[in-house]
Structures are given as structure tokens and as C-alpha cells.
Amino acid sequence: MASLLVLFVFFFFISSCSAQSYNVLSFGAKPDGKTDATKEFMAVWKTACASSRPVTIVVPKGRFLLRSLNFDGSKCKRKHITFRVDGTLVAPADYRVIGNEDYWILFQHLDGVTVYGYGGVLDAQGTSLWGCKTSGKNCPRGATTIGFQSSRNVVVSGLTSLNSQMFHFVINGCNNVKLQGVKVLAAGNSPNTDGIHIQSSSTVSIFSTKISTGDDCVSIGPGTNGLWIENVACGPGHGISIGSLGKDAVESGVQNVTVKTVTFTGTQNGARIKSWARPSSGFARNIRFQHCVMNNVDNPIIIDQNYCPRSENCPRQVSGIKISDVLFVDIHGTSATEVGVRLNCSPKKPCTGIRLKDVKLKYRNKPAASACVHAGGIEAGLFQPNCL
Template sequence: MATSRMFQILILSILYFSSMILAASPTYNIQSYGAKSGGKSDCSKAFLSAWGRPAPPPPQPLYMCRRGAPSDYNVIGRSGSWLKFERVTGVSIYGGTLDAQGANLWACKNSGKGCPKGSTSLAFYNSNNIRINGLVSLNSQMFHILVDGCRNANLVNVRVSAPGNSPNTDGIHVQQSSGVTIMNSHVSTGDDCVSIGPGASNLWIENLACGPGHGISIGSLGWDMNEAGVQNVTVKTATFSGTENGVRVKTWARPSNGFVRDILFQHLVMVNVQNPVIIDQNYCPNHQNCPHQGSGVKISNVKYEDVHGTSATQVAVKFDCSKTRPCSGIRLDEVNLTFRDKPATASCSNAGGTADGVVKPSSCL
């Protein structure tokens, strides 16, 4: 199977059939159709044969082929997604390793040459009741895992790994989705460990190790005038090590009807993080498409509770909110951040809220 299309079918089949090991679902032994494990043989015919067959009467264990992406980044680099699920229900992925071998494409991008945009390693669109447990994603060309337009997705014990200088390799990106849980996972990458886009709601992130990377980011939001908001997000028990940011909310300095509300950041540890706590509503790279404008995204009811550790810069807490729609309802509770064993500082602009308990640096709200 030399073509990109057939390769995608192969991997898609691998993941699809791994979803069927739930006790209540039919289970397929792919070896009985001629597949061989070990990652050195092409299993596509076996998977395609099994796909059209009824399940064997007694449930049997599933054996998966394991294989990385083609070394030529052009094969999947222009496809948008290497592995793509759309309008599916009840798919579960247990274990396995995806290696997109993105290094050559990153080098091309860094050289300034004309290169493909790159491909997301694993993408779910408009799907329900998704479970990913124990998956390892390595060296994605772009996003490692994308959840877009989905309901009820659980990502547990996921490990993402790419070099800290790899461009646009977000670990997990969630948008237009509700009921997404990310737990007990470790993300090391060159961009956001978890990025949260428009339309995300009821998102729970717990026990996450992040670093290297850009931290956990809500945004960037507000590029479009009519954009779905982000609400009911909890980030609990997370450690950020040597990251560019800890927890960040980022919006474009452009008019928009979007919003961010009801956010809880709780029990967070910062280890030499450049911007441990940051709201940036004046995002405007290269001063293009948004100079001298104010963000229309309304940020409200954001709580930071039990956040402690070390900042790599003196300004450990920065709330740079919109001049046209100031932040409101920000709450700091037991925040203790230091800078090189010295007091850190806080910076506020157009931000309102309260501080409770021990708060260091001193609150500027």
C-alpha cells in the first residue's frame, strides 16, 4: 500500500478495531485475517477484510499492527489529518504508539522554504463517546490530538512527546466540544500542551504534567466577530516545568462577541515558568490585522486557587485585559509565586476582582 490514502485507511482501521475491545462490543482477532504484529508488515488487507465481516461468536483478544508515518513528510503533510475520525460514536483506542516523524517538516518550516502546512496526527470531528487510554503520540507534524465538534470524550494516560523547538505541535487541542476530560497525562511539546479553542465547554483537565511547551492556553480567541465562547473549564492538579506559560487566556485585539467565563485553575505547581499566570487580550502578532483595537472577548469569573512555585521572570502574574471589555470577577486565593528566591510582581490593566488568603506577589486587582 504505497499511497497516502491506503496508508490512512490502514491506520484508521487499526484504531477503529482497537475501539472494539469493550466487553459489550464485538471483538475481532485481526490475526485470524492474516495480520502480523511487530510493525514491519502491511496489515491493511486483514483490517479491510475484518471490517466487512460479522464478529466471531466468542469475543477474542485484538492484536494491532504498529507503524509510523512515512519518512517523506509530503505524503501526509498536505492532508490536514493523518488519522481522521468523523461522525463516529463509541470509538475507543487503547494503547499504541503513533510516530508522525515530523522532524524533516519542522526543519523545512524553520528554513523558510515552501513546505506543506503539516498534518494533525489524530483528529476527531463531530463524534460522540470517544475514549483514548494509554496512547503515545510522538513527533507530530502539527497538533498531536484534535477534538473538534465532539461530545463526551475521555483522554486518559496519554503521553505526547516532541522537542521544545518543534513548531505548532500542540499536544491536545479542543474546540466546539463539550464534556471532554483529560486526565493522568504527560505532554512535552513545542507549543501549547493543551489548547482550548472557541466553543469549548465543560472541559476537565486533571493530573497533567506539562513541559516543555507553552502551557495550557484558552485561545487565541476573538478572531471572528461572531465566535462561540469558552465556559466551565477546570484545570486541577497540574505541574508546569520550564514552560513559556503556565495557565493563559489569550485573545486577539479585535472586535468580537466571544466570551470566557467560569474558569477554575486549582492546585497548580510552577517550576521556572516564564509567565505562570497570564491573561493577554492584546494579542496582535506583527501588529497586523488588529493595531490600536480592543478585544471584544469578555472574560469573567476566573479563579486561581492554590497556585505556587517559581517564575522565570519577575512579573509572575499578569492580567492585560481589554480596554473595551475589561476583565471582571477574577479571584486569587492562596497564590504564592517567587522569582529567583525574591519577591515577584504582579501587573494589572483593565482587570477587576478580589484576593483571598496569602497572595504573593501582592494582588494588583
């Protein structure tokens, strides 16, 4: 009898700790792409949030029409929740429905959130908003497709973000985040559609990802500390950019960033650091760009500390951002312009500790040129020396 009691207690313990699974279909969501499923998705979240056990929310195959969603974990019994997305989440065709929201889908105040789905698609249907923006009409700013805010231990795997209204993925104020096997797809002329944007976050990694979009493949904002990017294909797009920095006079810096084994194809830039031409307390240091291939890239390597679009709020000023300890090693391929390395640093805060090693770029089958101002450091193995 005692052994049976022990066995019962054991199985009760196992069952109480095992994960619960909730399918959005069981809450009335219809996978027809026409019926608004926002209320049903939020009902699933409310139920999952109330559980004291690990929870998986399942989105099966099909198309689910959704307005903006805010998955807030601040009142959840357990902060660790998993989303398995096998189907397609679809934003309303009318961009005005979510166009004034910051996010279409937002996860915040969570500890241990996983969103995965090999075959799962987030279709923001942003093309009509792009058309509005390029026409010069008065349009909404547009919503970021999916954001993670004020969270830790975040995993995003296997998802495809399609035609975002604005940014595709945003990581803001998070710690310990991993994105792997993600795809970003948007037209090369789509405005403000950064693939992955990181800011005010630490210990973030991006692996085995393909990004084709109309703005930066990855943009790295102030307050980023400890970012690892590896095995990424970028193009079309504006490259991998640290910045723009220095938009505010008081700003956190960017540090400890490694970009490794990345292929840039037909992009506007490759490895880029940019800052506004105005005073700021920010900085960028301990940056590594390693083993990168450039295929017909306009600016394969560029530091621009005189960023001043439309000459607004910064004419005749210089950047206060301090850029130091930046390594470019084994960067090779083809430049679409004559100047393959352009380091345009600030006269007030010159770039220091720049290292160019084994940078081999060609322009029309000849070594590409370099143009450097207010930049100091060491170079080795360059086709065009005397830059630093």
C-alpha cells in the same frame, strides 16, 4: 426437551451479543514497519463497520506503516467500535505523503468509540517537517496525528503520540470524551505541535496525562463547554491555554473549564487565556485554575487580550472577548521572569470577576511581581498585592 431448548436460545442470545474481534494481521497487514498496511486497515474497518455486534479491532505488537486513515462511522451498523493498539502505527518518513492532510488518523460520526493500548504508539515521524518549517522553506501545513470529530462517548486511554507533524490529539464537535493515561512526546522547539486541542465540544475530561511538546500542552478553542483537566504534567511546552479566542468576529465562547493539580516545568506559560486584539462576539467565563505548581515558568499566570502575532490584521484594535469569573487558587512555585502574574485585559471589555487566592510565586528567591491592566476582582494571600 423444553429446558434444552431454553438453554440453546440463551446461549444463542449470548453469542449473538458478544463482541467480535478482528486482528489486522488476518487481513494481511504486515508488522514490519515497511509494507504499507493502509488498505488492510481500511478493510478491517469495512468489515467491523458492517457488523451488527460490538466489535474490537486488534493491532498487535509490531510496526505498521500507514498513510492517512478515515474511520467514518456514518454508515456503520453499530456506532460503537473499539480499537486495541498494542503495536506502533508509523507514518511515512516522507512528510509530504500525509503533510497536506488535515489528519493522519481520523475517527468521525461514531457513538461509543474506544481507542486504547498500554504500549500502543502513534509515531508520526514529524521531525523532518519541523526542520522544513524552521528553515523557512515552502512546506506542507502538516497533519494532526489523531482526531475525533462529530462523535460522542469517546474514550482514549494509554496511547503515546510521538513526534506529530502538527497537533497530536484534536477533539472537534464531540460530546462526552475522556482521555486518560495519554502521553505526548515531541521536542520543545517543534512548531505547532499542540498536545491536545479541544473545540466545539462539551463534557470533555483529561486525566493522568504527560505532555512534552513545542506548543500548548492543552489548547482550548471556541465552543468548549464543560472541560475538566486533572493530574497533568506539562513541559516543555507553552502551557495550558484558553485561546487564542477572537480570531473571528462571530465566535462561540468558552465556559465551565477546570484545570486542577497540574505541574508546569520549564514552560513558556502556565495558566493562560489569550484573545486577538480585534472585535469578536466570543467570551471566556467560569474558568478555574486550582492547585498548580510552577517550576521555572516564564509566565505562570497570564491573561493576554492584546494577542497580535506579527502585528497582522489587528494593529490599533482592542479585543471584544469578554473574560469574567476566572479563579486562580493555590498557584505556587517559581517564575523564570520577574513578573509572575500578568493580566493584560482589554480596555473595551475589561476582565471582571478575577479572583487570585493563595498565589505564591518566587523569582530568584524573592516574591515575583504582578502587572495588571483593565482587570477587576479580588485577591487574597498574594506576595504582591494591589494587582486588581
